[in-house]
Amino acid sequence: MNLTVSNVHYQLGKKTLLRDISFALEKGERVALIGPNGCGKSTLLRLICGLNKPTSGHIALDDITVQHYPRRTLAQHLSFVQQKATTEELVKAEDAVALGRTPWIKAFERWGTAHQSHVDHALEKVSMTHKRHQHWHTLSGGEQQRLHIARALAQNTPFIVMDEPTNHLDIKQQMVVLSLIENIQRTMLVAVHDLNHALRFDRIIAMKDGRVIAQGKPAELISEAFILDVFDVHSRIIHSSDHPPHIQLLN
């Protein structure tokens, strides 16, 4: 599954949110999207998922424009984990994951073993099998986020888009979710707010003020000067023999 974004502009009212965005994702690549708050990461992800239409330019999945996919077909190719989606309904963990089968099940089709095994597998993958019967509102933020990821896995799409999946989580849960993401063998585009998390991806795309300003392999791209340029923050990159490099933010 290839994703091509070419010359995308997006305007809401008089405000231009995205300007001339172009990049491509190869099949199997895991790419982190970074940039300060309000730089247009979420907006871009919404366009890629077909939730909004670009004002000009186009976004294509396997050379077909996203807007031209029927909704259901698109959902068979691409799944989206939102930043924070919750519900007040009395719903079980397992049923929230089962929603991922929606694009694959017909209106009156019986819920069969094939669908169930996708759900079981997804729950297993996010280590939530033991809590499958618990109600949504009894679970922690991290567990809820893992269920959203499981829902995307149950959707069984070759391409997964995530919008800051570790936001609102404590550090332990951040690590859990992050290593979970590392173990998913799909094409992925993930908006990431922690630079140290971004280092663990195959490639980084950096945005600022609605533009893509740089992209490349983490080791080649991330430098102290680069972080100052994008985030306006001084930093120090610590290299050690037994750990991946670590970015320390300075005042």
Place this chain on the structure above:
Amino acid sequence: MPFQLLNGVMSRHPFLFVLLTVLVLLAAITTGVAVGETNIDFTTVVQAIANGAFGADYPIHPIDQGVIWNYRLTRTLVAACCGAALAVTGLVLQSLLRNALADPYLLGISAGASTGAVMVTIAGVGIGVLSMSFGALLGAILAFGFVMLLSALASKRRSGNISTQIILAGIAGSQLFNALTAFVIAKSANAEQARGIMFWLLGNLSGARWQEVSVAVPVLIAGLALVIWHARSLDAFLFGSDAAASIGISVRRVQVFLIFGTAMMTAVMVSMVGAIGFVGLVIPHAARFIFGSSHLILAPACAVIGALFLIFCDIGSRIVIPGQVLPIGVVTALIGAPCFALVLIRGQKQ
């Protein structure tokens, strides 16, 4: 927990459950026919229905036969249909708009219906050509169209979640049409007419005959079928409309189909019996507490609970004050509010 037991039985033996539901409904309808100002014994009720439906030849006094077949049975059937329709509409609106306070009248239907009704009965628009019911139906459709147009204009430049726009447009539309109704009443109604309109607005099943049944039943079946057909789509709105879109739901299409379909169903019911309140707001919540969140189960469950609820409220409205029929809307709230409070408290404990 009795609810879990109920759910267990339902998932293991669906046919048994359907059979049980049908039996309960039949029993409720029979009770609704038998109980009234003068009680009629069950045997006579069953015989009279058999006479009417299958041309059986049980010897029953013609007056009893007439009362049972032409008045009480039709009244009970229309009550059941209205209860079912209102509850299902409430369920759909609450799920689609993700708002626990959404009810079937949110989109201006009762306000429009009352405007239509007073236009015909008091202002005399189209008198002799339009009946009050037809006037109410026209008013309801007009008001609904107005609200939809308003929400479309309000959400034109927005993407994603438009439920707030729909709700606000509904409030604006309802207020406008309520003001129109009040204007017409204040301008030209006498006290008797004003009382009549108020009574009708709180729900009045006394005019329900076979003609009403022949409209209510097919409309309910069509509406319910539409909702069940979209049940999985409604499930998908659990985490909001963006989440629904990203699991393959054409959000706008589903919203338009379901809102339009259920609104028309409600408009038809309201035009026949007035705006019976409370059912559409509360039954869906009660059903969720009992049956969880799957709309494939919730939609028929709401229909059945709504039907049962309104049948029993109708019985209540006829026997609470001897010699007088209360507006059914009063009874739905008087019985419904405490029942709902109980369900709420039990739900909390779970």
